[in-house]
Amino acid sequence: MEENILEVKALRKVFKLSKKQQRLEKTNAAQRVAVDGLSFNVKRGEIYGLLGPNGAGKTTTLRMLSTLVKPDEGDAELFGFSILKDAEKVRQKIGFLTSELKPDEFFTPDYLFDFYSELYNIPTHVRDERKKELFSRFGIEKFAQTKIAELSTGMKQKVSIAISLVNDPDLIIFDEPTNGLDVLTAKTVTDFLSELRSRGKTVLLSTHIFSLVEKICDRVGVIIDGKMALEGDVKELTAEKDLEEVFFDLYARIAGGEQ
């Protein structure tokens, strides 16, 4: 039996709405349930995709799992460490990347890689070896001494990915990994995710792009309104129809049920 390295248990997150948010969302509700009792497991060496429309709760889930925000209810265990009780140990074990996390533009990729390696207490020789490999993989060597501010959006994203891997994490959490990227950079990123899996790493990603899930994910969890609406093996789910059709059938059922 394959080992679960991530066990998510009934996570729930509620956000209070300010008056401004109530106006924007045209609601009188004082709060919004972003994630509602979400449970799922991720096995070692697989790529697990969280699929859902904008506002479904994917980013909040990943933020809870990376200990940036705390759940109101539920818990999750990464490598046996609770995100509530052992947040620092969890952070030591994971690499987290979202398009909202950006490297400080004042510094060079070389400086930032060294800086983050130091925060993870990585020995110098290991750091240098890892830096060489990652910079080479993403074509950063030429820009290693160039300030981030002067790099293209795609190169910045590659630097962010390299930095998120300074600790050689066993679990990499990517929130919308190809968001805002040009096709070439997006291809580099998706190829790299597959490469990580082949090296025995585990990837948990969120996306709203069906083709990305079909292309690289082993399993998928479809989140709608903060709840797990469907979960399964990608190949099995798409045996008869493509993922987009599966999703819209499901969405119509749920939306129809609500009506």
Next chain:
Amino acid sequence: MKFSTIWTVIRKEFARFFKDRRLVTALFLPGILIYVIYSLLGGVMTDMLEAPEDYQYTVCTVNAPEWFNETAFSDFGDFLFEAGAEENEQEYLDRLREETLDAYLVFPDGFTGEANGGVYEEVKLYTNSVSTTSTTAGQVLSSVLSVMQYGAPKFLVTPSDVATEQDFSGMMFSMIAPMLVLMLLFSGCISIAPESIAGEKERGSFATLLVTPVKRSHIAIGKIVALSAISLLSGVCSFIGVVLSLPKLMGGDALGLGSVSYAFTDYLLLLAVVLSSVLVMVALASIASALAKSVKEATGFIGPLTILMMLVGLVSSFLDGNAWYFYLIPLLNSATAMSGIFSFAAQPWFVLITVAVNLAVAFGLSWLLTKMFDSEKIMFSK
């Protein structure tokens, strides 16, 4: 020219402005603060320039004639006269400098109070210009002696100031320097704290730091210590500039400001006060920056703090430096302690209290900053 188009643009600008509470506050706040500061300052300056109503002036006289002793000084205030002896003059002058005596008046031996063949007897009036009460006592005594000579001059009143150039220079510095030092130190903080915290939040690089295994408290302490060191460096540079240029700015040797020379211990005390103050300032600026979503917003939050620094610096010049309770209020204690150091009246215990209070407050604010770094509402609100 199409006025309707211009009017449309004007309305849009007004809408942009008046619908933004921060901009509206920025418009009205200076007026309100100016009223508060000037009113407060006016009150404090009045208190400073006038001796307290119930104050008892102590005057030592030597060879005072009977008519002088019978003069009703109660019309001018509560005067206590001590009859002294000329041979103890040094003691009286020392008391004047120590401000335990307000005036020392010496009539010549066998004073008649009459001009004799165009030769006028000389009455010496010693006061201390650094002391408000001594200055007031001197003014009252001069007036009384002038009234006694109504019609034609009968004797000469020769005023002497026991305050040394150093005392005077110290007083001048103590009135100006605390505010300048506070402002310069704070300007160092506000030039870097918003960039370091709000800037990182705005650019998204702060969250990158938060997903590392580093404790939030370590991030907060690291930032505060680094910001303090940079602010201190900036403050020290500015302070050296002020110390070197102030005598020239104030009229230099004509006012005796070039004669200021502080002891090594004064510099040590000043350094301790400055260091502890910078920690509080950086912590305050960091908290304002952590609350803000952008550098621009942080600058807006820090604006009132800048005015507060100015106010604290101004008010401290007029406070009673011997009142211990002022040293319990962070930053006001720094300004008051600096005022004491600059006027050569520093009391090490008060400086120690100042440093201890500031360190405790800086520690408390750092703890608060750590909690703020932990708060998803503060760190991730849009």
